[in-house]
Amino acid sequence: MKARQSRPAALVIPAAIGLAFLTIPLAGLLLQAPWKDLPHHLLTPEIQAALKLSLVCATLTTALCLTLGIPLAWLLARADLPGRGFLRALVTVPLVLPPVVGGVALLLVLGRRGPVGHYLDSWFGISLPFTTAGVVLAEAFVAMPFLVISVEGALRAADSRYEEAAATLGASKLLTFRRVTLPAIAPGIIAGTVLCWARALGEFGATITFAGNFPGETTTMPLAVYLALETDPDAAVVLSVALLAVSIAVLACLRDRWISGPR
Amino acid sequence: MTLDADLRITRDAFALDIRLTVRPGEVVALLGPNGAGKTTAVRALAGLDHLSAGHVRVGDHVWDRPPKVFVPAERRAVGVVFQDYLLFNHLSALENVAFGPRARGVPRARARTQARAWLATVGLAEHAGARPRTLSGGQAQRVALARALVTQPDLLLLDEPLAALDASTRLHIRAELGRHLRDYPGRTLLVTHDPLDAMVLADRLVIIEAGRVVQEGPPTEVARRPRTDYIAHLVGLNLHKGTADGTTVALDGGGALIVAEPAAGPVHVAFPPSAVGLYPRRPAGSPRNTWPVTVAGLEQHAHTVRVHLAGSPSVLADVTPAVVAELRLAPGTQLWAVLKATEIQTYARG
Numbered sequence A: 001m002k003a004r005q006s007r008p009a010a011l012v013i014p015a016a017i018g019l020a021f022l023t024i025p026l027a028g029l030l031l032q033a034p035w036k037d038l039p040h041h042l043l044t045p046e047i048q049a050a051l052k053l054s055l056v057c058a059t060l061t062t063a064l065c066l067t068l069g070i071p072l073a074w075l076l077a078r079a080d081l082p083g084r085g086f087l088r089a090l091v092t093v094p095l096v097l098p099p100v101v102g103g104v105a106l107l108l109v110l111g112r113r114g115p116v117g118h119y120l121d122s123w124f125g126i127s128l129p130f131t132t133a134g135v136v137l138a139e140a141f142v143a144m145p146f147l148v149i150s151v152e153g154a155l156r157a158a159d160s161r162y163e164e165a166a167a168t169l170g171a172s173k174l175l176t177f178r179r180v181t182l183p184a185i186a187p188g189i190i191a192g193t194v195l196c197w198a199r200a201l202g203e204f205g206a207t208i209t210f211a212g213n214f215p216g217e218t219t220t221m222p223l224a225v226y227l228a229l230e231t232d233p234d235a236a237v238v239l240s241v242a243l244l245a246v247s248i249a250v251l252a253c254l255r256d257r258w259i260s261g262p263r
Numbered sequence B: 001m002t003l004d005a006d007l008r009i010t011r012d013a014f015a016l017d018i019r020l021t022v023r024p025g026e027v028v029a030l031l032g033p034n035g036a037g038k039t040t041a042v043r044a045l046a047g048l049d050h051l052s053a054g055h056v057r058v059g060d061h062v063w064d065r066p067p068k069v070f071v072p073a074e075r076r077a078v079g080v081v082f083q084d085y086l087l088f089n090h091l092s093a094l095e096n097v098a099f100g101p102r103a104r105g106v107p108r109a110r111a112r113t114q115a116r117a118w119l120a121t122v123g124l125a126e127h128a129g130a131r132p133r134t135l136s137g138g139q140a141q142r143v144a145l146a147r148a149l150v151t152q153p154d155l156l157l158l159d160e161p162l163a164a165l166d167a168s169t170r171l172h173i174r175a176e177l178g179r180h181l182r183d184y185p186g187r188t189l190l191v192t193h194d195p196l197d198a199m200v201l202a203d204r205l206v207i208i209e210a211g212r213v214v215q216e217g218p219p220t221e222v223a224r225r226p227r228t229d230y231i232a233h234l235v236g237l238n239l240h241k242g243t244a245d246g247t248t249v250a251l252d253g254g255g256a257l258i259v260a261e262p263a264a265g266p267v268h269v270a271f272p273p274s275a276v277g278l279y280p281r282r283p284a285g286s287p288r289n290t291w292p293v294t295v296a297g298l299e300q301h302a303h304t305v306r307v308h309l310a311g312s313p314s315v316l317a318d319v320t321p322a323v324v325a326e327l328r329l330a331p332g333t334q335l336w337a338v339l340k341a342t343e344i345q346t347y348a349r350g
Helices: A009-032 A038-042 A045-078 A084-096 A099-110 A117-124 A132-157 A161-168 A173-184 A186-202 A205-210 A221-231 A233-253 B038-046 B093-103 B108-121 B137-149 B167-183 B195-201 B219-224 B229-235 B321-326
Strands: B003-011 B014-022 B027-031 B053-058 B061-065 B078-081 B155-159 B187-192 B204-209 B212-217 B238-251 B256-271 B276-279 B289-300 B305-311 B315-319 B334-339 B345-348
Touching: A009 A233, A038 A045, A038 A233, A045 A084, A045 A132, A045 A186, A045 A221, A045 A233, A084 A132, A099 A117, A099 A132, A099 A205, A132 A186, A132 A205, A161 A173, A161 B078, A173 A186, A186 A233, A205 A221, A221 A233, B003 B038, B014 B027, B014 B038, B014 B187, B014 B204, B014 B212, B027 B038, B027 B195, B038 B078, B038 B155, B038 B187, B078 B137, B093 B108, B093 B137, B108 B137, B137 B155, B137 B167, B167 B195, B167 B345, B187 B195, B195 B219, B195 B229, B195 B238, B195 B256, B204 B219, B204 B229, B212 B219, B212 B229, B219 B229, B276 B305, B276 B315, B305 B321, B305 B334, B315 B334
Parallel strands: B027 B187, B027 B204, B078 B155, B155 B187
Antiparallel strands: B003 B014, B003 B053, B053 B061, B204 B212, B238 B256, B256 B345, B276 B334, B289 B305, B289 B334, B305 B315
């Protein structure tokens, strides 16, 4: 018989505790969920509204992030910019910033008295805080760096000589980007999109700070979970299970990249 | 409409300073060791890098003249075959070839028709739908050539076009490339470090070392009078045209050689000077290729002496200084040359 590999207890015990710590709460959530009443809870108008709002906002956020984030990633990866390292660091700040701080910052700048919000209000009559548009902005602030980092990494890994080959064939920079670069980095874009969408869906801190909590307008799923916990704990559990299901679906989308590990 | 390039590029410690002209229909080979500046020259001609000084122009069109004029790659009428081809992997062979015309504003249907015609020209009509990854090296090379030629460029740049192929594919693709280059009316610059590619495909050689031209001229001229040891070694190759019939090749310049591999029709035969043996009298036994020669000249190289021999055929032989002394080699000496059939490479000349 093959000798068993020795596994020192000093490593195995903390590892087992760590594993239990990460999995037991989720298992508990599934065990405690009022499965019989699940359809009933999910079909209440408030939860329907929150669910719909969350999906719509996360999707709009992702669209916004793709529109702005892919060109930004291209700029960081390809353009010969002075201070590119500094710009890259700036982009990653929202990754490590507590989201509530992001919410406060947005409120300060885009609020009615803020340096930007003031003009939006007086020139266009637009007020962003405490609106559905505000939810999208708050989510985008937090989620966009995930997309940018993912796409920039893919761009840097892609061989830029293919872009030169396209240039010698007469393709403009924009055409090259569309027909050569984008297809080459498609996997990175998909991964970034999924991450960005999931992050937007779960956003809580920046949203509640900047957009407040108005059912049907700014109350997304995470906000609804938090509120329901005080009034209707069963509903909170049901909503949590729904979000857990979404998260697992996201992982399933990314399984080739992460779960299987390095090949 | 001659390509006239005065390429001067200074980068860090490296300086390229070469003058190139290529006439319409002409194939010029830029030959040199690694690091000589061949790729730098190609990139500057393609419009991927800027010149530091000098100029690039085709006829009246100025492509680059610092500091004022620089036409970027996408607006130059160039076609480039890159060493590893750089075919777009997400597009079929057909779409790869159609990419150039599409980028230059040709409507989709017409671009596809042109691409299909070019794929047929390079013998890949039935692979139009294939992804580049599924093609063999030789097939990928032909797609790359079709992609570069479909836009009818004024200047065709071939950057080590055969380097990525294995030896047997290479012979075949080289002959085929030669055929396509003869049909191409524009100017071709072939960059290579392989003297055989250069000698077979080019009308003129330009040899560079460390960013400078060290010699240029027709292949036979360069081979006959190499100016540096590097060139002597590089082009020190006996290359003859002839017509094969089985294992016998009748040479165009007179004489005949027996080769190991049977062939038919027009061929090139090549063999290194080191393969030619020299004897004072006709050797006994029956070596397949034996013929009388006269020493026309001697050239001292680092460790060998290159002997120019007049006869049918006239050949170069490399011998050691000891042999020179032993045979008392001097211009006018009469000798017998011997060459083994197995030392001779034969390939079709299309």
